[in-house]
Amino acid sequence: MAQKLVPPRRWGSLAIGSERCHWRPCDGSGLRAFTYFATVAEDVSKIAIIGAGHVGVTHAAGFAELGHSVAAVDINKQRVAALRRGEVWFHEPGLQELLTRGLRNRRVTITSSFVTALRNAEFVVVCVPTPSTPDGTLDDSALRAAFEAVRRHSKSPPPIVVNKSTVPVGTGDAAAEILEQSGIRVVSNPEFLSEGKAIDDFFHPTRIVIGARDHEAGSRVAALYERLEAPVIITDPVTAELAKLAANSFLATKISFANALARVADHLGADVEELTRTLSLDPRIGPGHLRAGLGFGGSCLPKDVLAMEHLARRSSAPYELFAAVTAINREQRTLVIDHLMVRLDGVRGKRIAVLGASFKGGTDDLRESPALAVISELAAGGADVRIYDPSVRVQLEGVLVSPSAMSAVRGADAVVVATDWPEFSKLDLGRLRAAMRGRVLVDGRGLYDAARAREVGLDYYGFGRGGRQRPEPGTGA
Ligand code: NAD
Numbered sequence: 275m276a277q278k279l280v281p282p283r284r285w286g287s288l289a290i291g292s293e294r295c296h297w298r299p300c301d302g303s304g305l306r307a308f309t310y311f312a313t314v315a316e317d318v319s320k321i322a323i324i325g326a327g328h329v330g331v332t333h334a335a336g337f338a339e340l341g342h343s344v345a346a347v348d349i350n351k352q353r354v355a356a357l358r359r360g361e362v363w364f365h366e367p368g369l370q371e372l373l374t375r376g377l378r379n380r381r382v383t384i385t386s387s388f389v390t391a392l393r394n395a396e397f398v399v400v401c402v403p404t405p406s407t408p409d410g411t412l413d414d415s416a417l418r419a420a421f422e423a424v425r426r427h428s429k430s431p432p433p434i435v436v437n438k439s440t441v442p443v444g445t446g447d448a449a450a451e452i453l454e455q456s457g458i459r460v461v462s463n464p465e466f467l468s469e470g471k472a473i474d475d476f477f478h479p480t481r482i483v484i485g486a487r488d489h490e491a492g493s494r495v496a497a498l499y500e501r502l503e504a505p506v507i508i509t510d511p512v513t514a515e516l517a518k519l520a521a522n523s524f525l526a527t528k529i530s531f532a533n534a535l536a537r538v539a540d541h542l543g544a545d546v547e548e549l550t551r552t553l554s555l556d557p558r559i560g561p562g563h564l565r566a567g568l569g570f571g572g573s574c575l576p577k578d579v580l581a582m583e584h585l586a587r588r589s590s591a592p593y594e595l596f597a598a599v600t601a602i603n604r605e606q607r608t609l610v611i612d613h614l615m616v617r618l619d620g621v622r623g624k625r626i627a628v629l630g631a632s633f634k635g636g637t638d639d640l641r642e643s644p645a646l647a648v649i650s651e652l653a654a655g656g657a658d659v660r661i662y663d664p665s666v667r668v669q670l671e672g673v674l675v676s677p678s679a680m681s682a683v684r685g686a687d688a689v690v691v692a693t694d695w696p697e698f699s700k701l702d703l704g705r706l707r708a709a710m711r712g713r714v715l716v717d718g719r720g721l722y723d724a725a726r727a728r729e730v731g732l733d734y735y736g737f738g739r740g741g742r743q744r745p746e747p748g749t750g751a
C-alpha cells in the first residue's frame with residue numbers, strides 16, 4: 275500500500291534498480307545519510323500529456339513531483355521550444371521552478387512529436403482547450419484531434435485516456451466507443467485548479483473526480499494521485515463531466531448573485547461588502563466568489579455557464595437561471611461605461627486610465643477578460659486610453675501601455691481599476707488624486723475604502739460600495 279504522502283519540495287528522488295525511492299537528507303549526523311521512503315516500481319507510471327498549457331504544464335510538473343515519468347506534447351512548436359528550456363509561456367507562480375526540476379531530473383520531457391510522447395504511455399492525459407462555440411456549446415475539435423492521435427500512435431499495451439479538459443457532456447462515452455475498439459479505455463477526470471494558484475491546487479485538491487465505465491481503469495487513474503490527500507469520487511463519466519460544468523456554474527452564480535445584491539445595495543444605500551460578509555459567515559454559504567465588481571472572466575467560468583445553459587435548454591430544464599448569471603455578468607461592464615459617460619459627459623477625447631488587463635490578478639491570461647472588454651469599449655468610443663498591468667504586455671490599437679500604475683493615471687480624467695492585482699490595493703489614493711487631471715475613480719474590484727477615496731477628493735464609484743455613513747464609535751449615532 276503506497277503512503278499517502280506528498281514529498282516536500284526539498285526532497286529529491288533516485289532510482290535504485292527497479293525501485294524509485296524518495297529521499298530526505300537526515301539532520302544531525304554530519305554524514306550523507308538518507309531516510310528512504312521506498313515505493314515500489316509499480317507506483318511510478320508513464321504518463322503522456324496532450325496540450326502543454328495551464329493545465330497540462332501544471333500536471334506535467336506535478337505528476338513528475340509525485341514520482342511519475344511524464345512526456346508532454348503540444349502542437350505549438352514555439353511553446354514546446356520554450357518549455358524545453360524551462361520557460362513557462364504563461365504566468366503561473368512557482369511553475370517555472372517545478373518544471374525546471376522535472377526537466378533536470380529527467381522525469382519530464384516536452385515534445386512536439388506524438389510518436390515520442392505516446393510511445394510508452396500507460397496513461398494519456400488530455401488537456402487541450404475547449405472554447406465556446408457561437409451557440410454556447412464547447413468546441414470539441416482539439417479533443418477529437420487528441421483522441422485521433424492516441425488512436426494512431428499508441429502502442430500495445432493500450433493506454434488509458436484521461437480526459438482532463440472540460441468537455442461537452444457525453445464526450446467520454448463517445449470517445450470510448452471509438453477508442454475501445456483499439457483496447458483504449460477512457461476515463462473522465464475533470465480539473466478544478468485556479469490560475470495563479472495552480473500548484474497549490476494540484477498538491478492540495480479539494481476533490482478528485484473520476485468518471486469511469488470500467489472500474490479497473492478508474493481505480494488505476496485514482497492511483498496516480500494516491501500520494502495526495504483528497505476525497506476521491508468515482509462515478510460514471512456523464513456525472514463527472516457534468517460535475518465540472520456545475521462547479522464553475524455555481525461559482526459564477528455566486529458572483530452574479532453578489533453583483534445583483536450590489537445593485538440593490540446601490541439603490542438603497544447599503545454596503546455590499548458588509549452584506550456579503552454576513553452571508554459568508556454562514557457555513558452553508560461560505561466566503562468564496564462573493565466579491566462584487568466588474569464580474570467574472572477567464573477561459574472557463576463564462577464558457578462553462580454558457581455550456582450549462584445550453585445543456586439545460588436541451589434537457590427542458592430551467593435554463594433561465596444560467597442565462598441570468600451570464601446577463602448580470604455582462605451588464606457589470608456596461609455599468610462602468612455608463613457611469614463614465616455620465617460623470618465625464620461622454621468619453622470621446624477623455625483620458626481614461628485602466629489599471630489591469632488580465633481577467634484576474636495573479637495571471638497574465640487575457641481570455642474573456644472583463645478589463646479588456648472595458649478597455650476595448652472605451653477605445654472604440656474615442657477615449658484616450660492608458661493602461662497598466664503588472665504582467666500583461668498587450669498591444670491594442672489606440673491604447674497606450676504605461677510602464678507603471680502612476681504613469682498611467684498621470685493627467686487622467688478618470689481611473690478604472692479593472693483587475694484585482696495586489697499592487698493596486700496598495701496605491702496611495704492621495705497621490706493618485708494628485709496625479710490625475712480629473713477626479714473620477716471606478717473601483718471595479720472593490721479594492722478601496724469609499725470614505726477614504728472621497729476624503730482625498732475622488733469622485734468614487736464601487737459596485738454596491740456607496741460608502742454609507744457609518745456610526746462613529748462611541749457616539750451612539
Ligand atoms: P491552454 O490554452 O492554456 O493550453 C492548451 C494547450 O493545448 C495549448 O498549448 C495548445 O497549443 C495545445 N493544443 C491544442 N490542440 C492540441 C492538440 N490537438 N494536440 C496537442 N496540443 C494541443 O488551455 P488550458 O487553460 O490549460 O485548458 C485546457 C482545458 O482544461 C480546457 O478544457 C479548460 O476548460 C480546462 N481547465 C482549465 C483550467 C484553467 O485554469 N486554465 C482549469 C480547469 C480546467
Ligand code: UGA
Nearest residue numbers: 465466467468469529563564565569570571572574633634
Ligand atoms: C475557475 C475556477 O475557480 C476553478 O475552480 C476552475 O478549475 C477554473 O475556473 C477552470 O475551470 O478553468 P479561474 O478561471 O482561474 O478558476 O478563476 P477564478 O478565481 O474562479 O475567477 C474567475 C473570475 O471571477 C475572475 O475574473 C475573477 O476576477 C472573478 N471573481 C472571482 C469575481 O468577480 N468575484 C469573486 O468573488 C471571485
